[in-house]
Amino acid sequence: MATLKALKIRIGSVKSTQKITKAMKMVAAAKLRRAQEAAEAGRPYAERLETVVASLAAKVASGPGSSPLLAGTGKDQVHLLVVATSDKGLAGAFNTNIARLARRRAQELTAQGKTVKIYTIGRKGRAVLARQFRDNIVHSVEPGDLGKLGFAEARAYADDIIARYQAGEFDVATLFYSHFKSVLTQDPTEQQIIPVALPVTKGDTAGSAVVEYEPSEEAILDDLLPRNIAIQLYRAIRENAASEQGSKMTAMDNATRNAGDLIKRLSIQYNRARQAAITTELVEIISGAEAL
Amino acid sequence: MLHFELVTPERLVRSEDVHMVVVPGTAGDFGVLEGHAPFMSTVRDGVLEIYKSGATTPETIRIEGGFAEVNDRGLTVLAEKAE
Known part of the structure; x- marks a missing residue:
């Protein structure tokens, strides 16, 4: 027969x-726990830095002398989309969702007559975006295993992006990543990183008291702003790592x-x-x- | 007691009540005791000294690239690296 x-x-x-x-599901579940812990462990730093930057930025009025990372270049003609995905597939719609959000934004901006440049972190995001925006991709990096990526690497990407900003390659940078809500839901998110989008300052305790600054408010802010970008990038990668594993587990x-x-x-x-x-x-x- | 927190991007390294912490500020080392006035400073690469009580020898932690903030809740040191 x-x-x-x-x-x-x-x-x-x-x-x-x-x-x-x-x-693969079991491996993802084990990795997920670690990635989730890592994503959560990184939150206090990012949150504290954010409040400090916000309270400082409110004090240092965004006059002509303030850092371009805070005040912007005064134009919004050239947009850089930093698209963070992963290098590996088999994770459901994880990579596609991020890339789709970035693609929609790129189409919107192009329709408005803006110039779009794309900076990809992760091979999968690049593959999706290259179909339509091959000529717009200015740089791509392949981070490998997201779970093993340290702060030093995130710092290097951030330094590269800041150097491009200072060279006048773009006016606004937006970061795309997947926010890890729970194992079942990961939201593709976009966040403006240059110029810094400031959160609304909520009843800050330092605001009422007289705070002494060393060396000076401006100097501290100049030191913190690039660091803040590196941290935001690092947080995005951490969130991505957890989202990837969560998505992979479900898939x-x-x-x-x-x-x-x-x-x-x-x-x-x-x-x-x-x-x-x-x-x-x-x-x-x-x-x-x-x-x- | 002074509430002291040391945070790196990777994790919360310390969160405890101590007697005094000496921080390597960019413009010179400074010690922080309980009730210190609000203060912000950038930190140079160096060694953080933590005094659990007045008499003990300090515990040292090497930190790199950072920032220290003193407010009414205590001292927070944000460092890129701590070991």
């Missing part, structure tokens, strides 16, 4: 696929379940075919015996 054999092979192959997806869970359904269906088909074969064989034997 050729079909019987074919079915058996098919079931075996689906079973081994299921084994792989199940293992692999679905794949495992689908494989299970498929195995069940194929098994029923296989059993029917086997029984049919037995029945025909019996009928043949009995009718053969009767004929004697």
Whole structure:
């Protein structure tokens, strides 16, 4: 029976696929916990830095002498989209969602007559965006395993972006990444990083008291602004790492379940075919015996 | 007691009540005790000294690239690297 054999092979192959997806799901779950902890551990720093920058920026009036990282270049003609994704696929719609958000923004900006430049972090985001905006991509980096990426690397990307800003390559930079809400929901997010988008200052305790600054408010701010960009980038990568694993876990869970359904269906088909074969064989034997 | 926090981008390294912390500021080292006036300073690469109580020898942590803030809640040191 050729079909019987074919079915058996098919079931075996689906079973081994299921084994792989199940293992990948388990690996993602283990990595997720670590990535999630890392993303959460990084939050205090980013939050504290943000409040300090906000309270300082409010004091140092954005006059002509203030840092261009804070005040901007006075134009918004050239936009840089920094698209952070991952290098690996098999994570559901994780990479596609981020890239889609960036693509929509790029289309909007182009329609408004602005110049769009794209800076990709991660191979997958680049692959999606290159289809439509190949000539707009100014630089791409491949970070490898997001979970292992340290602050030093994020700092290097940030320094590169700041150097491009100072060279006058663009006026506004926006960062695209996936915000890790929970294992099931990851929101693709965009955040303006240059010039710094300031959060609304909420009842700051330092605001009421007289604070002494060393060396001076401006000097501290000049030191903090580039650092803040590096931190925002680092946070985005951390969030991405957690989102990627969460997304991968869900995707692999679905794949495992689908494989299970498929195995069940194929098994029923296989059993029917086997029984049919037995029945025909019996009928043949009995009718053969009767004929004697 | 002075509430002291040392934070790096990777994690919250310390959050504890101590007697005094000596911070390597850009314009010179400064010690922070309880009730210090509000103060902000950039930090140079150097060694942070933590005195758990008045008499003990300090615990030292090397920090790189950072920023210190003293407010009524205590001292917060944000460093890029701490070991």
